[in-house]
Amino acid sequence: MGDRPHVVVLLGAPGAGKGTQGMRLRARAQIAHISTGDLFRDAVRIQSPAGQRAEAYLKSGQLVPDQVVLQLLEEYLVDIETVDVCLDGFPRTYQQAIALEELLFQFNLSIALVLHLYVADSIALERLVDRGRPDDTIETARHRLKVYHAATEPLIKHYDEAGLLSEVDGSGDVEAVESRVWDVVERALCR
Numbered sequence: 001m002g003d004r005p006h007v008v009v010l011l012g013a014p015g016a017g018k019g020t021q022g023m024r025l026r027a028r029a030q031i032a033h034i035s036t037g038d039l040f041r042d043a044v045r046i047q048s049p050a051g052q053r054a055e056a057y058l059k060s061g062q063l064v065p066d067q068v069v070l071q072l073l074e075e076y077l078v079d080i081e082t083v084d085v086c087l088d089g090f091p092r093t094y095q096q097a098i099a100l101e102e103l104l105f106q107f108n109l110s111i112a113l114v115l116h117l118y119v120a121d122s123i124a125l126e127r128l129v130d131r132g133r134p135d136d137t138i139e140t141a142r143h144r145l146k147v148y149h150a151a152t153e154p155l156i157k158h159y160d161e162a163g164l165l166s167e168v169d170g171s172g173d174v175e176a177v178e179s180r181v182w183d184v185v186e187r188a189l190c191r
């Protein structure tokens, strides 16, 4: 693999702090931060074809169909040449995880680390409702957590078996979590 860029996958429930920590990683260590949720919110705002297809799913807290997500992500991975990348909010299903492996192979990239940011549901829910995004009403937030447990959580075992998983406690204040995250990322990327 030589000095090709590496990929860090941030895995965790909505409200676990993936977005916040992804932005911190970008600021701290020139790691590109790709959030599929942000990409979709932008796409919906400009009403691009992907945005039009995704809008109702975002609103109701459902997962956007894999095919739509993959198309969107591929456009961004094509441009990755030199910097390490943090994926936030992808993969979210087993099918996406398999598709990611194929995509990375195609672009000669590899996963250095899957970081599972874990928090109790009660903390995630509190953070989501405080954040006040349009898809963060209490009902939608509850639904998104349910979707996470059903569709995304099984990936933890998948990546553990692949020897790529690190568990990081996402509770507490942002700086404390950032320092725990950085310890693990620094080691995995040999920074």
Ligand code: AMP
Pocket (backbone or CB within 6 Å): 014, 036, 037, 038, 040, 057, 058, 059, 061, 062, 063, 064, 065, 066, 069, 088, 089, 090, 091, 092, 096, 135, 144
């Ligand atoms: P997030 O900002 O990561 O919480 O994502 C917000 C919303 O975008 C989710 O509730 C989904 O509707 C959609 N979304 C983001 N990433 C994915 C993905 N990998 N697969 C399916 N839907 C996604």
